[in-house]
Amino acid sequence: MDINNVFLNLPDNLVILSPEYKILAMNEAYLQATMRSREELVGKSFLLEAFPDESVPYEQNPVKLSLDRAAASKKVDYFPASRYDIPKPDGTFDVRYWEASHTPVFDEQGALQYIIQKTSDVTDRERAKLEAIASENKFRFMAETLPQLIFTVSPQGKLTYLNQRWATYTGISTETLINEGWNNILEAEELEKISRKWREGFEKGQDIQLEVRKRSKDGQYRWFLCKSQPMRDEQGNIVMWAGSCTDIHDMRQMVQELLQSNEQMSALSDQVQFAYKKAETERKTLENLIMKAPAFFCLLDGPEHRFKLVNDKYQQLFPNRQLEGRTVAEAVPEVIEQGFIAILDNVYTTGKEFVAEEIAVKLDLHDTGNIDDVYLNFIYQALYDDTDKITGILVFGYVVDEQVKYRQKLEELGKA
Template sequence: MGERIRLFDWTTNPLGPPESWPQSLRSALSICLYSSFPTAIYWGPDFRLLYNDAWSVIPGERHPWALGRPAKEVWSDIWHVVGPQFENVVATGEGFSTYDEMLPMVRGGGQQETYWNYSISPIRGEDGKVAGIFNQGNETTQIVLARRNAQQEIARLSLMFEQAPGATAILRGARHVFEIANPAYLQLVGRNDILGKSVDQALPEVASQGFIELLDTVYQSGEPYAGRAIPVVLDRNGISEQRHLDFVFQPISVGAGDRYGIFVQATDVTDTIRAVAALRESEERYQAIVNSIDQMIWSTLPDGYHDYYNDRWYEYTGVPKGSTDGEAWNGMFHPDDQERAWKVWRHSLATGEPYHIEYRLRHRSGEYRWVIGRAQCIRNEAGEIIRWYGTCTDLHDLKMAEEARQLLMQELNHRVKNLFSLFSAMVSMTGRSTNTTAEMSAALKERLQALSRAHDLVRIGAADSMPAHSVLLIHLAEQILAPHLSDAQHGKVSLTGPEILLGEKSASAMALILHELATNAIKYGALGHADGKVIIGWEFAGDVLVLTWSESNVSAAIAKPTSTGFGSRLIKSAVEGQLGGKVDIVWKPSGAQVRLQLSRARLRD
């Protein structure tokens, strides 16, 4: 600034050239320019401004324009504050100082709140009168605002401390004296006279519960401690009761590791602990109930996501727990039922209507068993679905019994018709092959007796009082086929295969199958022609019995039936339902070609 002052054009300035300045101004300016502290000189009746480099930052964008100009012009924005101060120093000859003075300066085009420490002292001229002012000072805006923010933060924290819902306190020193405790803490311990007292004095009941030793450890080690749902016995308002607390003991240090005390924060979780215990007990009761009934129970989210199955589901299906969550449940259904089940379930999810369907579910044995599925939705007060609860009930045996009953009724009707038809054919065939009435009577008697024996073997749904028995497959075949063949036709059927013993149920099913095949062969197939033949063979392929029925004739082409008759459906039902197998029937011009694959294990039933 000394160079700038020397080069300044003072010829038109009221101060005049520097060589004409009085010695008092020269001396003051010398002190100003050589000072490292922000310093300014205001000289003359209008306080013309001179200043050093350290002070040049104070006027900001007004530097260097402010050099040599009147103070009132330079500080027009704050002159209402500093102007009277300047005038008073000149009038009284006494200096003035102030600290953290707020001066509303204009900076960057806008008025700002600024704070300053500064002093103004009189400079006397050669005549002893005050000719100017010596000014030193520095800005304290950041310090003042930081102090203000800190005070506001302290006030805010104090308010938060008082209003905090959690119980908080500060313990001072090694004796753990209560210095601060907010209302929530006083309410927790059930007393108000704890400030200034040590913990063992204010809360003597906790001393024997190990908390004093725990506080000592935290204070000495400087390591915090957190407790979760810790049971504490407190004498609250004269009543001893156990509460469960979550708490933190946080050591407080000042300076270089000097321990001040411990910050305590605690939350009473007694109600939560009790609620959790009640919920656990309720859940245990619920699980005991849902797992004690025979039905499979399941539940889903509103969107149909399966997230719960009871133990019966896993026992029944044999799948690992959790493996059918989400949409994986549909994979447990028979492939033929999956799309139908999905369609019904999606409809219920979309409409909220009850879910009700019968489908085949894979049992742990690998067998698909019929079950009935039901579900109801639960809605909230707004009518929104919040959950689905459903059941699965095994009705396989009931359904099979009903199917067997229906089948029996149809079979009885079918068999009676066949018996009349068979008897008519037997009379006709016998009449053509005998010469006398006596001979015809004897032949018919033999065939009717064979038919009676076969009928005993093919009875369906026999009473439990009937004795169980077994029969060789070849003997069964002979007895079943005998009523259908005349003496001349016996050579048309050949039977080949190992000895296989059939249980009562499998014998009845097999007798039914052979009877239907023989009846069809006489009515529509090879045995209805003079040169027709049937080869029946069987053999084991691992755990499967393969039985073939092969018809042949050359006199006439046999047409394939245009529709599936009751006899064919009866055969399919017996093979799949009673013998756990499958049947393939192919019609050729020579006659029917039938292949049965039967479960070896089922043959013993």
């Protein structure tokens, strides 16, 4: 058997080093992976000449330390995934991530003869990890920014994530709520009904929606509209449940007070509740909370308020207009005279959030040149970088035309 030929054609990336860490031999797979020739590598110091790392002193080079451990322990030493870019013939670099093992080889007297390095290109895996981390960080940023109580649940029904607004509302840390559950913030007499509704949804794999009273940190209970829906993989298996809870206490209280004062308002209050629930059922959560959220949402960048991210609901307010990449003044000139640029400037300068409730904004909703009054609830909230410097503004809100119209009707009937 031609052992040398076998070595040269093995599919793994292999290089043989001397006890002084000089390159003695390598196989074809190693040459292809490093984009080097045999003449460029043989006889060179592995770390000082062939593959130097100027970011750390030689004695602290993690590859050298791994080689040292293998030689000292007389055992294979495994080197974790690390980035090492491979220079291309054109002078540019190919970004790569590698895992390695260092296997010492000794003679009959126990003297170190060689160290065999086996490397594996794990670039695709590491990039996937980095992309997953970036995606998760983006989701967490959005979830923490939204003014709703956001949660995720495992397929087995265990809480896995709560945004910080849960702790703000309940006065209980998210870690405690996740570990102990949220039963202790629910009304005891409603707990069985709520639990049964959740069990039915989990067993059938269907969307869950119900109105629940949750205890705040001051001991008061407020009504929330809670909705959860299953997230499935490509095979249709449920991988998690995602949901949100929206405070509807004030709306319910208003309706109840009107009903108590005039029973004839019952039919109209049902319409109000139905209209509200219909809007809520259209909401998407988690991945849909960002770009497919039922509320309008955008990020404005810099002091000129340039659109950086716009979801579908926000774009619907300005059909056939290019928003992303343009400033508010450029893309939506009709809001300048209404004073909104000045308000944005103030939020960007002071960091003080601006909250508007049922404010009438004049917009060309249908792209016809005709200006309509659109009633909006929205918030301008400053965004900060790691140095607490304001970098932009988050805009989040709802169109509340129907709510305003129904309330106005209710007020008119209440005065009649």
